[in-house]
Amino acid sequence: MSLFWRIFGLNAVVLGAATALLLWAPVTVSVPVLLTEAVVLVGGLAVMLVANAALLRIGLAPLDRLTRLMTTVDLLRPGQRLPVAGQGGVAELIRAFNDMLDRLEAERAASSARVLSAQEAERRRIAQELHDEVGQSMTAVLLELKRAADRVPDGELRADLLHAQETTRESLDEVRRIARRLRPGVLEDLGLVSALTALAGDFATHTGLVVRRRFDTGLPPLDRERELVLYRVAQEGLTNAARHADAEHVELGLRRTAGGVVLSVADDGRGVGLAREGAGIRGMRERALLVGASLEIESSPGGGTRVLLSVPTAGDEPAEEGAEEAGRPGKESGTA
Structure with missing residues (x-):
């Protein structure tokens, strides 16, 4: 009718x-x-x-x-x-x-896939240029400063050259760190667990956060795209905890479920409350859609924030029990 x-x-x-x-x-x-x-x-x-x-x-x-x-x-x-x-x-x-x-x-999923693919390709290109061009140039400058400092006697000029050498070395380390964040070579060479371990250690070193890692053993095999989504979401979650949450402790977890794996990033910060989702969280949601994953963000004012990403193995649908599995105790693998 x-x-x-x-x-x-x-x-x-x-x-x-x-x-x-x-x-x-x-x-x-x-x-x-x-x-x-x-x-x-x-x-x-x-x-x-x-x-x-x-x-x-x-x-x-x-x-x-x-x-x-x-x-x-x-x-x-x-x-x-x-x-x-x-x-x-x-x-x-x-x-x-x-x-x-x-x-x-x-259409949104297809366009997001193209955009994120182009973004990853551009990140790899920039990281390669930073490593090959900027890194090599700064290494050459560092060697020149060392030779100049070795040729001059002790004095104010030598102190200035040593200071410039140390500043250049710190800048070179920073360039290499940025290149690693743009292109996680550890992920490609050693796998997801090693890449997340290196990521946690890097954030703990440069932000002062205490990052605790809890990774299950015997994780199911994942393809490269799913591993990259897990890595990028973990990276964004740690970045949000360091920049916006005023947190002191963060727990980074990776747990096995019946249908895949669940990544969790939980901090003890101020929480997002009713604040509107920013570009970082929406970017995580877009990445989750690419592999059929589900993203949940649990937060309360003053109670911290918890990001849960349930990623199915290839050919499976997202597991409904992922969020429940994420709360079960796992094997603690270390603290950064």
Whole structure:
């Protein structure tokens, strides 16, 4: 039934019921109208209005649900759909809206995959140039400063050369650290656990955070794309804890589940509360969509923040029990 005939039918039912009551009920109207008759007429009108409002609310309820979903839908949280029952204009409208969400989510996932692939390629190129060009140039400068310092006698000039040499060495270390963050060579060469261990140690060294690692043994094999998503989400989670959470301790966990693995990054900072998600969190959600993973962020003001990424193994769907498994005790592998 179309929306027009739905509303028309509801009004016809109410008016028909009112007409039937007037025909068969022992109600008369005098001239002038008596008080009791006026009370009966006003009461009847009120009953008609209430019945009409109730029937219209029931009939238009699917449109209200559709409106609420349209105002809250987020393509980074896929799967938000309305149930479709029966035929007619409203059902067709809801079905068309669900189909539109399917297309938008597929297009968003495809475009995000292209963007992130191009981003990773650009990161590799920049890291390579930093290592080959900037790193080698700074190494040459460092050697020249060392030779110059060795040729001059002790004095103010030699002290200045040694200071410049130390500054150059620190800058070279920083360039290498940036290159490692842009292109995690450890991930490609030694695997995910070694890469996360190196990442935790690097953050502990340069930010002062106490990073505790809890990695399960016997993790299932993951392809390169899934390992890269896990690494980048861990990197972003640690970065948020260091920059925005005012945290002192962070726990980085990697746990095995029935359908894959769950990465957890939990800090003891101030929490995000009701703050709007920034580009970093939305970037994590986009990466999670690429491999069919689910991302959950648990936070409370003053209670810290916990990021949970449930990644299925290749060919599996995201495990629903991932968030529950993440809370179970795992093997502690160290503290950075």
